Amino acid sequence: MSAGKTVVIDYQTGNLNSACKSLRAVGADLLVTQRPEDLKNAARIVLPGVGHFASTERLTTSGIGDALRERVAEGVPFLGICVGLQWLFAGSAEASDTPGLGIFPEVCERFPGGIKSPHVGWNSLEPVGESRLLAGLPDSPYVYFTHSYRAPRINATTTVTNYGGAFSAVIEKDNWMAVQFHPEKSGAVGLKILENFLKVTPC
Amino acid sequence: MLTRRIIACLDVSAGRVVKGVQFVDLIDAGDPAALAMRHAAGGADEIVFLDITATHEKRALLLDAVRRAADRIFVPLTVGGGIRSLDDAMLVFDAGADKVSINSAALSRPELISEIGSRFGEQAVVVAIDGRRNSGSPESAQVYASGGRKATGLNVIEWAKQAEGRGAGEILLTSMDSDGTRNGFDCELTAAVSAVVQIPVIASGGAGNVGHFAEVFTRGRADAALAASIFHFGISDARSLKEELAAFGLPMRLPC
Numbered sequence: 001m002s003a004g005k006t007v008v009i010d011y012q013t014g015n016l017n018s019a020c021k022s023l024r025a026v027g028a029d030l031l032v033t034q035r036p037e038d039l040k041n042a043a044r045i046v047l048p049g050v051g052h053f054a055s056t057e058r059l060t061t062s063g064i065g066d067a068l069r070e071r072v073a074e075g076v077p078f079l080g081i082c083v084g085l086q087w088l089f090a091g092s093a094e095a096s097d098t099p100g101l102g103i104f105p106e107v108c109e110r111f112p113g114g115i116k117s118p119h120v121g122w123n124s125l126e127p128v129g130e131s132r133l134l135a136g137l138p139d140s141p142y143v144y145f146t147h148s149y150r151a152p153r154i155n156a157t158t159t160v161t162n163y164g165g166a167f168s169a170v171i172e173k174d175n176w177m178a179v180q181f182h183p184e185k186s187g188a189v190g191l192k193i194l195e196n197f198l199k200v201t202p203c
Numbered sequence: 204m205l206t207r208r209i210i211a212c213l214d215v216s217a218g219r220v221v222k223g224v225q226f227v228d229l230i231d232a233g234d235p236a237a238l239a240m241r242h243a244a245g246g247a248d249e250i251v252f253l254d255i256t257a258t259h260e261k262r263a264l265l266l267d268a269v270r271r272a273a274d275r276i277f278v279p280l281t282v283g284g285g286i287r288s289l290d291d292a293m294l295v296f297d298a299g300a301d302k303v304s305i306n307s308a309a310l311s312r313p314e315l316i317s318e319i320g321s322r323f324g325e326q327a328v329v330v331a332i333d334g335r336r337n338s339g340s341p342e343s344a345q346v347y348a349s350g351g352r353k354a355t356g357l358n359v360i361e362w363a364k365q366a367e368g369r370g371a372g373e374i375l376l377t378s379m380d381s382d383g384t385r386n387g388f389d390c391e392l393t394a395a396v397s398a399v400v401q402i403p404v405i406a407s408g409g410a411g412n413v414g415h416f417a418e419v420f421t422r423g424r425a426d427a428a429l430a431a432s433i434f435h436f437g438i439s440d441a442r443s444l445k446e447e448l449a450a451f452g453l454p455m456r457l458p459c
Binding site for chain 1: 204205206207243248273277279296323324326327402403426427459
């Protein structure tokens with residue numbers, strides 16, 4: 001594997017193809033893999049995701065989780081999408097037997113009653129902190145969501161979306177970055193966010 | 204705020220668009236991928252391909268169109284029509300669809316909903332329901348299969364609830380009473396379904412003017428509306444429709 005590649009982790013989620021297409025559209029050179037050893041030379045790492053939290057089980061059992069933790073600590077920028085954001089937490093009420101990576105100690109919960117769930121469609125992003133991912137975008141841009149569980153607002157939350165209260169739409173802490181929505185399905189706004197990720201300088 | 208969605212629908216037969224919006228300046232106005240791109244650029248929030256091909260042999264043409272569209276559009280793409288099994292669904296997802304819409308096959312084998320949902324996620328399964336109530340109450344509406352040709356004896360409200368229980372991510376509700384009339388959506392039926400399910404309801408059938416969309420989003424409690432022929436009544440694209448709806452006070456994805 002050559003250096004400089006953006007590694008996309010394949011754990012058989014439904015949006016793998018579309019995530020790859022959109023990343024390629026903004027110029028990423030991709031390596032799609034299921035193997036933890038392929039993270040070794042990654043310049044950037046993307047974890048797509050959609051569907052059930054239990055699907056993240058294989059990230060832990062395959063050793064991807066440990067490899068990822070190491071690489072990101074060494075300065076490789078990471079982007080998690082949808083379930084890929086939720087997995088950074090301790091876990092989710094959706095699959096209480098499946099631990100998350102635990103970068104953040106909180107737990108993802110279901111949307112409260114009284115509103116339609118899943119939250120499907122285009123909703124706006126409201127900044128609550130400095131965001132590298134949203135740089136250059138207009139105020140309150142719309143992006144496409146589809147999810148039944150959401151992460152609480154935490155210190156690392158840079159952007160919230162309001163639906164049954166505010167939840168974390170974008171999280172950015174050092175080289176850990178994640179979005180609850182689907183940039184690969186969010187039109188020009190989504191492509192800009194992916195482009196921004198490809199330009200992030202490691203810290 | 205979560206916006207109401209305007210979904211552009213293209214009827215595709217043997218890989219060609221047979222109904223729907225015509226763009227005069229398109230070199231190939233029958234190419235689904237080219238039209239999908241145009242709709243996405245024109246502000247549509249999602250695109251639906253509905254395959255009305257009668258024969259299985261022509262399926263490859265649809266998949267090719269899905270593949271070409273998925274390479275170039277970055278809004279959700281749903282493909283429906285002729286999906287009878289998990290294998291059929293897999294081919295469509297492999298080609299790049301984000302969701303599949305299933306109708307008759309779900310009626311004859313409701314387990315298909317959960318089979319697709321557990322493999323690709325519930326968000327990827329749209330259950331399409333064709334309902335007719337003649338002059339009866341919304342609660343009396345009956346479900347039709349096979350493109351509206353076959354009465355099933357099932358009640359629309361009950362079937363919608365069952366589809367949700369089996370893991371449908373969204374309901375696409377077509378009113379056969381309204382379809383083609385241009386007299387407006389069946390707001391009563393849409394509201395009745397929307398009230399009993401937690402999942403989003405997409406309204407279809409009967410749009411004749413912008414006011415009809417406003418009505419189905421308010422009185423009809425629809426989360427999204429399918430626009431197959433909006434351009435036939437003087438609207439240039441989804442963006443113009445959404446701008447007019449925003450003026451009614453409806454939350455829309457704008458600019459788009």
